[in-house]
Amino acid sequence: MGFLKDFFTTVFDEEQAVAAPASSFDCLSEDELEAHLGVARYGDFELSDAVRPSYALEVVPSAGFRHDFYRDEETRNNVPVLMGAASRQRMMETFIDLLQPLGPVVDVVLETSHAHNSGGHTDLYRESIDMPILQSVLxxxxxxxxxxxxxxxxxxxxxxxxxxxxDEHKLLIVYGNDLTAYEGIMIDNYLDCREDMKFITEAEHVHSTTERYMQDFEELKMRLGMDGGM
Known part of the structure; x- marks a missing residue:
């Protein structure tokens, strides 16, 4: 499949990878693959260029949020989680709005998988940055x-x-206790609570990147004062 197959990296949930190591994308012609990857709009919801769903559309992308929890194995506590997806046009604004309850000074983590061809990622950390400065950079x-x-x-x-x-899938995820303020922000940004909602990560999907984005990431890293290479 030439360029397109090299350009897009297939990503599986760990359990799915064990059960189905072969990608359904491998069965497509280059024309079929190109046509599928060219579809960004599903009803009123528009994906960004970052990710595309499986060819069979086991999960149809949509806007909304649901409640979940994260199991902290060290403390054995369940940490409340909000998971949401916003259409491309509202994604950044919603993310910026969700930062407000965190306070005037925050820490930042950049995650990159640019240098990882078979899974994995690198995290870069910056402590204590003023929120207005961070928002301007973002x-x-x-x-x-x-x-x-x-x-x-x-x-x-x-x-x-x-x-x-x-995250890399362009999902909006909030962790912590008392997430009421974040629920209100999601609703104010036209995201409905749908507890049966499925996300693109819950089926086979593909990510995309470019050389330009790799260069932009390095610039963002420098603007945030982060050390370390990819």
């Missing part, structure tokens, strides 16, 4: 954060503790 890199399938970002306040992510 708006400058909106295209990267919205459209690069190998870049993710998390913003957190360890004192609360709460964390907001815009």
């Amino acid at each position: 708006w400058d890199f909106e295209e990267l954060l919205v459209n690069d399938g190998c870049t993710g970002i998390a913003v957190l306040n360890p004192q609360l503790p709460q964390e907001v992510q815009l």
Whole structure:
């Protein structure tokens, strides 16, 4: 499949990878693959360039959020989680709005899988950055954060503790206790609560990136004062 097959990296959930190591994309012609990857709109919902669903559309992309929990194996506690997906046009604004409850000074984690061809990622950490400065930098890199399938970002306040992510799949994820304020922000950004909602990560999907986004990531890393290579 030439360029397109090299350009897109198939990503599986770990359990799915064991059960079905072969990708359904391998059975497609290059024309079929190109046509599928060219579809960004599903009803009123528009994907960014970062990720595409499986060819069989086991999960049809849509907007909304649901409640979940994360199991902390060290403390054996269940940490409340909000998981959401916003259409491309509202993704960045919703993410920026979700940062407000974290307070005036936060820590930032950049996640990159640019240098990982078979899974895995690298995390880069920056402590104590003023929220207005961070938001200004993030708006400058909106295209990267919205459209690069190998870049993710998390913003957190360890004192609360709460964390907001815009991950590589462009899902909006919030961790921590008392997430009421974040629920309100999601609703204000036209995301409905749908507890039966499925996300693109829950089926086979593909990520995309470009050389330009790799360069933009390096610039973002420098703007945030982060050390370490990919």
